[in-house]
Amino acid sequence: MKTLLIPVDFSTTSDNAVDFAIEWSKDYGYERIILLKTFYDTVFDHIVVSAEYAPVSPHYMAREREEATLQMDSLSRHIIGKTDNSLQVVSMVSEAPLLRAILEVVREESPEMIVLGSDNFKYSSGSFIAGNLIAIAKASPVRVLIVPAAYTYQPVKNILVPCDYKTLDSLHKLENLRIPPQWNDSKLLVLNVDAKERYLNPDDQLIAAEEHVHERLREYQHEICYSSDKNTINGILSFTEKHRIQLIISLPGKHSFLYYLTHKSISDAICRNAREPVMILK
CATH class of the missing domain: 3.40.50.620 (HUPs)
Known part of the structure; x- marks a missing residue:
């Protein structure tokens, strides 16, 4: 069951x-x-x-x-x-x-x-x-x-996927999620927090990384987004404030969102990031 x-x-x-x-x-x-x-x-x-x-x-x-x-x-x-x-x-x-x-x-x-x-x-x-x-x-x-706390259930329309391009292979975990039919009209927003702003003048490595993202997510509606914040947590917070996000998906791996959550204090990381539900994949 x-x-x-x-x-x-x-x-x-x-x-x-x-x-x-x-x-x-x-x-x-x-x-x-x-x-x-x-x-x-x-x-x-x-x-x-x-x-x-x-x-x-x-x-x-x-x-x-x-x-x-x-x-x-x-x-x-x-x-x-x-x-x-x-x-x-x-x-x-x-x-x-x-x-x-x-x-x-x-x-x-x-x-x-x-x-x-x-x-x-x-x-x-x-x-x-x-x-x-x-x-x-x-x-x-x-x-x-x-x-x-106090979050009221909302249908999932925009899904934020914070992603470090050093571990793009972890995107395959989304395949294990078995995207439900209810998400057919939902969009995955893949966010890379890049303080060096390399995305403004992308080199071959970044272009290849973006192509990898598109290939991994070819079956889903998706968009690649960037933040230039120097702090990953703050970059994610700012992004969720500007976009209507109903779910954050945390990919596994050393450079994942979960990595940052577990290497910061609970009050500074999990609690401040608890405005939207977070799904941690395995």
């Missing part, structure tokens, strides 16, 4: 990711959504912050799990109601750490994609999932869709 996996923590950011996933699943023919909640505790979760550092009562922890189970049931009913019973919803709980729990579900249930909610630089819901975004995105063997 075509499946989405959504780790949840009942924060507003997590709930928003669920609402986004509902609309995404309806548009792209998903048949099942798996909700995953981990109850993993660290040693500090068993301590009340007080002068005495008294242990937390087992009854308290049991009540916490019972409340979470009720919230999972409520979330499942919400999804089923929004999809007119056309979608199977599975609630899963785990005592394992978040990342391990996600990887176990991926291995056992084979979802096509993981949907994660992300806080941004102006807003924080205190989401545990959002706080572990980078680790999940890097470790996941399947593609990941990052949904910004």
Whole structure:
């Protein structure tokens, strides 16, 4: 079954990711959504912050799990109601750490994609999932869709593909995406951030790179775009501000968009880039 996996923590950011996933699943023919909640505790979760550092009562922890189970049931009913019973919803709980729990579900249930909610630089819901975004995105063997806090689902018309010409071979990953029929009228905007502005007077190497892009994307509507910003992240941000982008696709590889995200601070990179959904290919 075509499946989405959504780790949840009942924060507003997590709930928003669920609402986004509902609309995404309806548009792209998903048949099942798996909700995953981990109850993993660290040693500090068993301590009340007080002068005495008294242990937390087992009854308290049991009540916490019972409340979470009720919230999972409520979330499942919400999804089923929004999809007119056309979608199977599975609630899963785990005592394992978040990342391990996600990887176990991926291995056992084979979802096509993981949907994660992300806080941004102006807003924080205190989401545990959002706080572990980078680790999940890097470790996941399947593609990941990052949904910004408060972002409302929009049909995908313009897709931004940040691309470093040093790793153009990674464009073949777009073939694995299986562009859906809903994107037949969509356009891929391939953005190269080039601070040296070589595109103003392209040499043979740049011309060859552009030809490679056109060849790789010959089956899709696409356009090559440039930014002269000295900072890759800022170049991407500025571009999304000037164009109506509904999805950013991150290609894999050392010089990919993901590379820049994982080598900057979370607040400066992921959070500031969370105005549009980001799909990370694998």
